[in-house]
Amino acid sequence: MTSPTPLPTGRSRRRDVVQRPPAVFVVLAVAGLALFVVPLAGLLVRTPWSNLATLLATDVVTQALWLSLVSSLGATAISLVVGLPLAWLLARVEFPGRRLVRGIVMLPLVLPPVVGGAALLFALGRRGLVGGPLERATGLVVPFTTWGVVIASTFVAMPFLVITVEGALRNLDGRHEGAAATLGASRWTVMRRVTLPMIAPSLASGLVLTWARAFGEFGATVTFAGNLQGRTQTMPLAVFVALDGQRDAAVAMSLVMVIVSLVVLVALRGQWWPSR
Amino acid sequence: MTSSDAHKAGSDTPGAVAAPRDTTSSGPGLRASLGVAQSAEFDLDADVVIAPGTTVALLGPNGAGKSTAVAAIAGLRALDRGRIELGGHVLDDPVADVFVPAADRRIGVVFQDHLLFDHMSVVDNVAFGLRAGHVPRGEATARARDWLDRVGLAGVEQRRPRQLSGGQAQRVALARALAPMPDLLLLDEPLSALDVSTRANLRRSLASHLDEFAGPRLVITHDPTEAFLLADEVHVLEEGRITQVGTPDDIRLRPTTPYVADLAGANLLTGRVRDGVVKVAGGGELHVADHAVAGDVLVTVSPTAVTVHRGRPEGSQRNTWSTTLERVELLGDRVRLRTRPPVPLTVEVTRDATDELGLQPDSEVWIAVKATEIGVQPDSDV
Numbered sequence: 104m105t106s107p108t109p110l111p112t113g114r115s116r117r118r119d120v121v122q123r124p125p126a127v128f129v130v131l132a133v134a135g136l137a138l139f140v141v142p143l144a145g146l147l148v149r150t151p152w153s154n155l156a157t158l159l160a161t162d163v164v165t166q167a168l169w170l171s172l173v174s175s176l177g178a179t180a181i182s183l184v185v186g187l188p189l190a191w192l193l194a195r196v197e198f199p200g201r202r203l204v205r206g207i208v209m210l211p212l213v214l215p216p217v218v219g220g221a222a223l224l225f226a227l228g229r230r231g232l233v234g235g236p237l238e239r240a241t242g243l244v245v246p247f248t249t250w251g252v253v254i255a256s257t258f259v260a261m262p263f264l265v266i267t268v269e270g271a272l273r274n275l276d277g278r279h280e281g282a283a284a285t286l287g288a289s290r291w292t293v294m295r296r297v298t299l300p301m302i303a304p305s306l307a308s309g310l311v312l313t314w315a316r317a318f319g320e321f322g323a324t325v326t327f328a329g330n331l332q333g334r335t336q337t338m339p340l341a342v343f344v345a346l347d348g349q350r351d352a353a354v355a356m357s358l359v360m361v362i363v364s365l366v367v368l369v370a371l372r373g374q375w376w377p378s379r
Numbered sequence: 380m381t382s383s384d385a386h387k388a389g390s391d392t393p394g395a396v397a398a399p400r401d402t403t404s405s406g407p408g409l410r411a412s413l414g415v416a417q418s419a420e421f422d423l424d425a426d427v428v429i430a431p432g433t434t435v436a437l438l439g440p441n442g443a444g445k446s447t448a449v450a451a452i453a454g455l456r457a458l459d460r461g462r463i464e465l466g467g468h469v470l471d472d473p474v475a476d477v478f479v480p481a482a483d484r485r486i487g488v489v490f491q492d493h494l495l496f497d498h499m500s501v502v503d504n505v506a507f508g509l510r511a512g513h514v515p516r517g518e519a520t521a522r523a524r525d526w527l528d529r530v531g532l533a534g535v536e537q538r539r540p541r542q543l544s545g546g547q548a549q550r551v552a553l554a555r556a557l558a559p560m561p562d563l564l565l566l567d568e569p570l571s572a573l574d575v576s577t578r579a580n581l582r583r584s585l586a587s588h589l590d591e592f593a594g595p596r597l598v599i600t601h602d603p604t605e606a607f608l609l610a611d612e613v614h615v616l617e618e619g620r621i622t623q624v625g626t627p628d629d630i631r632l633r634p635t636t637p638y639v640a641d642l643a644g645a646n647l648l649t650g651r652v653r654d655g656v657v658k659v660a661g662g663g664e665l666h667v668a669d670h671a672v673a674g675d676v677l678v679t680v681s682p683t684a685v686t687v688h689r690g691r692p693e694g695s696q697r698n699t700w701s702t703t704l705e706r707v708e709l710l711g712d713r714v715r716l717r718t719r720p721p722v723p724l725t726v727e728v729t730r731d732a733t734d735e736l737g738l739q740p741d742s743e744v745w746i747a748v749k750a751t752e753i754g755v756q757p758d759s760d761v
Binding site for chain 1: 450453454455480481482483484485486487488490494496497498499507508511512555556559
């Protein structure tokens with residue numbers, strides 16, 4: 104009947120009121136952000152910029168950094184190889200005790216890392232459940248070696264991959280995989296060309312979380328692999344040691360870890376999460 | 380093109396899209412006896428035989444077992460009983476312990492909501508089946524482009540499926556299903572995800588693509604219009620059982636169950652509308668309430684929306700005319716009447732009414748239809 108009249112001119116103002124966030128939220132959010140920013144600022148202020156290069160060019164630092172990178176990437180790779188099938192089984196296959204298995208996989212998330220390291224030691228140590236027979240059979244000794252670092256890091260970090268990927272697989276519309284099958288695709292082709300690409304964003308964030316957790320790993324590593332420079336002393340361990348007496352070196356190494364983490368995060372964002 | 384002309388030719392009875400073909404031959408088509416134990420209360424037991432070059436519609440309400448039938452034929456779930464044979468090959472036979480997985484069945488499926496792969500371009504979607512069949516990349520892409528061209532979608536090759544309209548996505552899904560040259564084309568509710576006007580457009584092009592496909596074709600749908608316009612033969616599926624099989628005309632004019640009578644029994648006419656008046660193909664006029672639609676239309680009239688009188692009805696109804704009855708059929712406590720021209724209609728009345736009016740074949744009657752009870756939808760050619 105009547106044609107719609109133009110909206111009153113006060114509209115945008117009204118909308119501003121509706122969209123304005125509650126003041127309490129803003130204050131609390133800023134406090135939360137400060138918890139991240141202030142320590143970083145503290146680190147930057149305390150950084151001995153003038154002799155940074157000298158501090159970092161020591162064997163201790165380069166070896167620790169190299170070890171950290173190798174072991175965290177190794178842990179991420181192992182997590183991908185065994186964690187992806189594990190996530191797939193948990194998401195797709197009904198088997199007795201699935202809830203229990205899922206609980207076990209999630210346990211390292213809540214378990215204190217030191218306890219995890221101790222458990223690894225009891226299992227894989229030279230007199231451990233598996234470690235003894237393993238050494239007798241192959242001569243391989245895991246604890247207090249670089250392999251020990253990788254295994255300790257995998258132990259604490261892999262749940263991040265499994266939990267992320269399992270969630271993605273559960274939320275995935277499985278009918279796309281059925282559609283691919285009707286087009287003649289084998290199970291392997293379906294996995295490679297449909298399932299994995301469809302969960303790629305989750306897989307990428309799972310990998311980043313896993314790597315980040317492994318890169319910063321301290322407790323399980325120091326317990327299971329010890330603190331041997333050049334073999335098991337990763338950056339976090341080196342920082343912890345340096346804090347006792349060599350504050351400047353500790354700060355410099357911390358800064359390096361911050362930078363490496365940021366670089367990896369930004370690089371992965373660009374390459375693995377293309378803005379579609 | 381010829382096929383769409385053929386559709387137009389039989390326009391006074393649009394259900395008769397094509398002469399029914401012999402589906403009983405033991406030739407190379409689909410022979411399926413589907414037995415699936417779904418749950419304690421419900422199982423599927425349906426036989427479907429489709430000769431090459433024939434379109435069969437499996438028409439049924441939600442929950443009738445249509446999706447189960449799709450999954451069983453496509454190979455996405457195994458039969459509990461029965462047997463599926465396509466082109467002389469056994470695809471599933473629990474007794475003989477044969478189960479050919481979906482990937483090896485050569486059945487092209489157009490899924491209800493298309494299920495296009497959003498992480499690939501449109502052309503890669505269409506090439507997917509060819510690539511899975513080890514066709515080299517370059518050739519697969521070239522053939523996929525051809526298919527896109529054939530469904531009228533040249534130019535969208537590099538888009539993502541999510542950037543397409545519903546109608547475009549449907550045609551990509553069709554091209555994707557057809558590209559690997561399947562032995563059977565299976566369409567699951569091919570038009571239901573689309574809006575009304577797109578549906579009318581696509582129904583025509585879909586009908587012609589179906590006609591071009593040489594193998595057996597199976598359309599699964601809950602929409603009687605879709606079934607009648609696309610299929611040579613309709614199988615009605617209710618609660619897991621086939622309750623009626625026949626040509627679209629058989630089903631519409633001689634329904635044997637209340638479901639078919641209610642849903643499939645709707646009168647379906649074609650015509651041209653202008654200023655709220657439909658010139659019905661084959662003669663007669665109908666006034667409709669919807670004045671916004673113009674051009675070629677599909678007109679639906681529910682059999683229960685028509686009233687029958689012995690004398691000229693009183694009041695302001697504009698859709699009234701006199702005619703005689705061709706048929707009177709008992710259907711439980713209801714009676715179905717079929718009227719003669721100018722506008723032949725199927726009418727459903729109560730038994731009390733027939734008794735009261737003394738209706739029998741050749742009775743002279745007055746027919747009245749409220750304009751608001753007439754459904755009109757555009758039926759434009761593409």
